[in-house]
Amino acid sequence: MAKKAEATVKPEETKTNKTKVKIIRKVGKDASLVEWVVNGLPFRATVPGNESSYSKDVLSAGVQHGVRWEEIEVKLDPGELAQELYKNDIWTLKDVMSNPNAVIGICMHVIGVNLTALMKHAKTEVKDA
Numbered sequence: 001m002a003k004k005a006e007a008t009v010k011p012e013e014t015k016t017n018k019t020k021v022k023i024i025r026k027v028g029k030d031a032s033l034v035e036w037v038v039n040g041l042p043f044r045a046t047v048p049g050n051e052s053s054y055s056k057d058v059l060s061a062g063v064q065h066g067v068r069w070e071e072i073e074v075k076l077d078p079g080e081l082a083q084e085l086y087k088n089d090i091w092t093l094k095d096v097m098s099n100p101n102a103v104i105g106i107c108m109h110v111i112g113v114n115l116t117a118l119m120k121h122a123k124t125e126v127k128d129a
Contacts, residue, residue, distance in 0.1 A: 016053070017055070018053035018054055018055050019036050019053055019054055019055070019056060019059055020036065020052065020053050021034035021035060021036045021051070021052065021053060021054055021059075022034065022035045022036070023050055023052070024044065026050060027046050030048055030049065031046050031047060031048050031049070032046070032047060032049065032050040033045070033046050033065055034046075034047055034054070034059075034062075036054075036059060041070060043059070043064075044064070044065035044066055045059060045062030045063055045064050045065055046062055046063045046065060047059065047061075047062040067121065067122045069118075069121075071121070072113065072117065072118070072121045073112075074111045074112055074113055075111060075112050076110065076111050077110065080110050081106070081107070081110045084106045084109065084110055085103070085106055088102055088106055090102065090103060090106070
């Protein structure tokens, strides 16, 4: 069963108490994939029709599109980051600038974000083909 889009925080609303949306594409004859922004984060859902604004109820009832990446759990231990940087001979700004790929890899390792974590999180979300 598809997850419903969550837009409970005050989105940009029109004077008619509807939220402005951007139509991404039409889905079949009677629905559209739309996007709206809540506190700087974009949301997408398939909703009936092809209007330029919808009520919060319609958007909340829409079928969520995509994965909520901001919900990925990450950890950051500054001591572990320092240890890994030193272990990989990254001591100065010059070292960082000379080895940006190594630094990116170290940061990804320390915060626990990698392809496996992304895929695991995405598998917990409902996918839209």
